[in-house]
């Protein structure tokens with residue numbers, strides 16, 4: 001609409017005025033905020049923006065390719081994809097504690113990004129001078145006065161505070177004044193697909209905290225396939241009363257990999273394979289959440305598809321725990 005059109009025109013002018021013809025780097029995660037920031041800055045300065053996409057190997061099925069198709073393919077933005085999955089999986093080998101896993105993933109992420117940024121910065125006069133971040137208004141508030149409220153950290157969320165200073169880059173944050181729903185509207189107005197802009201939140205450590213205990217490539221591969229089936233069915237199953245899909249009717253939904261084997265039968269044989277749990281919640285603030293009352297027919301279809309299509313998984317369970325006392329993620 002025209003309001004958003006005006007907003008984009010103004011934001012583009014203001015980004016151009018701020019950075020002139022200097023180079024900008026942005027860490028693209030595939031999440032809503034960094035994606036919209038990238039699309040907006042690209043609209044303003046085109047090839048003076050370089051996006052760095054660190055693939056930690058713990059993304060969802062085809063997620064890395066989708067990010068590349070969108071930004072490098074459709075938007076023609078400069079994107080460097082760093083495939084760091086072996087590095088991440090190597091460092092995670094043998095580690096089972098959830099907080100240790102978060103620290104390792106968060107720390108490596110920053111290291112890999114910094115190394116790429118240093119290369120882009122080091123290019124003499126042509127080197128990057130700016131680091132762009134998809135900080136939105138609620139992040140600004142959270143890192144300001146309200147800090148004392150977070151006296152008890154249940155789960156550490158890695159954010160990349162202090163990176164611009166460490167890299168000696170100036171900070172560009174074009175979404176600082178926007179709320180999440182405004183960021184989404186802006187994303188759609190910039191031509192990003194609604195499916196991407198209205199995606200459920202996905203944690204920074206990715207599948208690393210959705211594989212209980214030790215993370216292994218074998219587990220991640222099974223989990224990715226099972227989760228893709230669950231999400232596909234949530235998107236394609238409509239609730240007749242509201243006309244909305246169950247993906248839209250839930251705030252977050254995903255599959256958890258349990259490194260536990262149970263017995264099953266298939267054909268004439270006995271199987272001894274892994275278990276997954278489906279998790280779907282409804283919440284307005286993610287501080288409390290109810291498990292979603294998904295239709296039995298939907299659960300039935302997802303279960304039978306996962307067990308038939310993903311060899312290695314022979315049992316599917318549904319998590320009926322609310323938050324509190326359970327958390328949304330299992331780790």
Ligand code: XMP
Pocket residue numbers: 102154155156157158201202203204205252286323326327328329330331
């Ligand atoms: P919990 O499991 O604490 O999750 O009820 C609340 C929300 O936070 C997300 N979450 C994370 N996000 N890094 C993130 O960026 C993390 O380490 C992390 N842990 C949980 C979770 O997906 C849910 O939306």
